[in-house]
Amino acid sequence: MQVTSSVREPLITGGKTLKDVTHDVSRQVEGKPTLGWILGLLVAVGVLLLGSLALVATLWEGIGMWGLNKTVGWAWDITNFVWWVGIGHAGTLISAVLLLFRQKWRMAINRAAEAMTIFAVICAAMFPVIHMGRPWLGAYWALPLPNTFGSLWVNFNSPLLWDVFAISTYFSVSLVFWYIGLIPDFATIRDRATGLRRTIYGALSFGWDGAAKTWSRYESVALILAGLATPLVLSVHTIVSFDFATSVIPGWHTTIFPPYFVAGAIFSGFAMVLTLMIITRKLFKLEDYITIGHIELMNIVIIITGSIVGIAYITEFFIAWYSGVAAEQYAFMNRAFGPYAWAYWSMMTCNVISPQLFWFKKIRTSIVATFALSIVVNIGMWFERFVIIVTSLHRDYLPSSWAMFYPTISDVGVYLFTFGLFFTLFLLFAKFFPVINMAEVKSIVKSSSEKVNK
Amino acid sequence: MERDKNFVLGVFEDEDVLLDAVSKVRESGVKIHEVYSPFPVHGIDDVLGYKRSRLPIAAFLFGILGTTLALTMQFYMMKIDWPMIIGGKDHAGLPNFIPVTFELTVLLAAFGMVGVFMISSNLKPWAQPRIFDLRITDDKHVMAIDLATNASIGEAQIGEILKSSGASEVNNKSFE
Known part of the structure; x- marks a missing residue:
């Protein structure tokens, strides 16, 4: 039995019926692409092509094309990697953790957020592969493959190898979770279509017929996958943080990293979900499904995780002082007041101060303010990773080897390439796949629409 | 009839x-x-x-399989086949193997369960549903x-x- 509270805001507005849900979501899959979508795709593919020049140059010439030097061996590559992986945390968090907590507002946004996760992880995974320098040999360095070096295996004691397993497992499980959810919706599109579209969506829908027995199994698969994906989400950024935390570099060697990285990942992931959802709901006229209520709830998650991240920054600073270790103290003073102070204070402003604006209900329910702040958070989180990586490396134990990092056009170009790839994939998804999980939304039409609460 | x-x-x-x-x-x-x-x-x-549904049992069994395979693989490679002797010791300790073991457990549990679900519900791209x-x-x-x-x-x-x-x-x- 469904119990609804009369004070609870409806999740679906506009008095939608089941048929309206099917129609509103299937409409953009079946209709001709809109001008906005075509222009968006052209820009995305343009950026992709432009960036691929830098990518090809890097692959051909080697990573000497980047601004790295003997002191700063990781800079934009790993910054971008951690940034994209962080963004890739929101999708599975929304669909898995919120499913376990029975948060029904997830249903309107989980499909697009999961797609975003998958595309962000693809972009992220590119960087460790490219930064190996000779990626065509990468499989031997990253995977336990039998080889002719006397079977010298990969080192399972290395956090970098754990990361390979974490990212690839996360990607595969998220992909499966996403696809299982898509099957019933592909069947909806199949049953509305004729001709070639019917054949294509028929194959994609895997012969779904909506039988109660299958739905029962489907629900049990979704629940177990959510149960598996929840610790998986938390493990991925934990293991990413091990890449740094298990080293002996001052500024990296801290036990606070795993929870701090996970909070930061959720923070940046939700910011990117907001950026994309605000555009998607407008472009596809889905305002009745992705309501101001949804935006407000996501902004609340941003306040919470942003505050956790803020406390982590301050704790790190305090512990550096309290440790009494001169190198550690210097690393943090250098971060805040050294040559990269501008990056540090950009990070502090974007990540710690700006999300606090969401305490005002007017701001967190304003679409314009949310959109602007979501981009600010994304910028701030990029700077966080840049600050952690570059400021810790550029002045290490030996003052004679101190150096600065200056990005080259190839650094910028490869980053642009991932942007082009991400938006191309997202736009293709938004056109050809149902962007809202129709089946799940239909299951709450009766209990959470405006009609019932009136 | x-x-x-x-x-x-x-x-x-x-x-x-x-x-x-x-x-x-x-x-x-x-x-x-x-x-x-x-x-x-x-x-x-x-x-x-x-x-x-008995699918959770399938997930559990595939998970156990993942744990076993991951631990066997890591101990075989790091301890038996090619031990790396550092400081007089071969560095093959259980704590370091936990992350990869966890990931492979989740991977096999998820894929195994979804595979069983696909087969038991006859979900396949070429299926012609009634x-x-x-x-x-x-x-x-x-x-x-x-x-x-x-x-x-x-x-x-x-x-x-x-x-x-x-x-x-x-x-x-x-x-x-």
Whole structure:
């Protein structure tokens, strides 16, 4: 039995019926692409092509094309990697953790957020592969493959190898979770279509017929996958943080990293979900499904995780002082007041101060303010990773080897390439796949629409 | 009459009416072939008398397999096949193997369970489903009743039972 509270805001507005849900979501899959979508795709593919020049140059010439030097061996590559992986945390968090907590507002946004996760992880995974320098040999360095070096295996004691397993497992499980959810919706599109579209969506829908027995199994698969994906989400950024935390570099060697990285990942992931959802709901006229209520709830998650991240920054600073270790103290003073102070204070402003604006209900329910702040958070989180990586490396134990990092056009170009790839994939998804999980939304039409609460 | 060919379909608009109808139809002695819905209706497996899915058990077994494979692989590679001696010790300790073990456990559990689900529910790209009504994936719930298994009751009476339990339409459907 469904119990609804009369004070609870409806999740679906506009008095939608089941048929309206099917129609509103299937409409953009079946209709001709809109001008906005075509222009968006052209820009995305343009950026992709432009960036691929830098990518090809890097692959051909080697990573000497980047601004790295003997002191700063990781800079934009790993910054971008951690940034994209962080963004890739929101999708599975929304669909898995919120499913376990029975948060029904997830249903309107989980499909697009999961797609975003998958595309962000693809972009992220590119960087460790490219930064190996000779990626065509990468499989031997990253995977336990039998080889002719006397079977010298990969080192399972290395956090970098754990990361390979974490990212690839996360990607595969998220992909499966996403696809299982898509099957019933592909069947909806199949049953509305004729001709070639019917054949294509028929194959994609895997012969779904909506039988109660299958739905029962489907629900049990979704629940177990959510149960598996929840610790998986938390493990991925934990293991990413091990890449740094298990080293002996001052500024990296801290036990606070795993929870701090996970909070930061959720923070940046939700910011990117907001950026994309605000555009998607407008472009596809889905305002009745992705309501101001949804935006407000996501902004609340941003306040919470942003505050956790803020406390982590301050704790790190305090512990550096309290440790009494001169190198550690210097690393943090250098971060805040050294040559990269501008990056540090950009990070502090974007990540710690700006999300606090969401305490005002007017701001967190304003679409314009949310959109602007979501981009600010994304910028701030990029700077966080840049600050952690570059400021810790550029002045290490030996003052004679101190150096600065200056990005080259190839650094910028490869980053642009991932942007082009991400938006191309997202736009293709938004056109050809149902962007809202129709089946799940239909299951709450009766209990959470405006009609019932009136 | 041959089984699994000729069906009476009761079309329902509302999931709560459907849930009551399933109980009523079953009480009147009619055997339900299957109920088709556009979204998961909670509690329908109970009223239809379906047993709980055993897929969690499959997930658990595949998970155990993942744990075993991961630990065996790591200890074989790092301890038996090519021990790396650092400081007089081969660095093959359980704590360092936990992350990869965890990831492979999750990977095998997820893929194994989904594989079993696909096979048990006959989900495959080339599957040709029997579609009782195109509106099943849109906005209607359909209760399919096989005429052959309910031969003693008769088509007219089944239609009556469906109507009285809340079906908005009663249709016939035959498959070749």
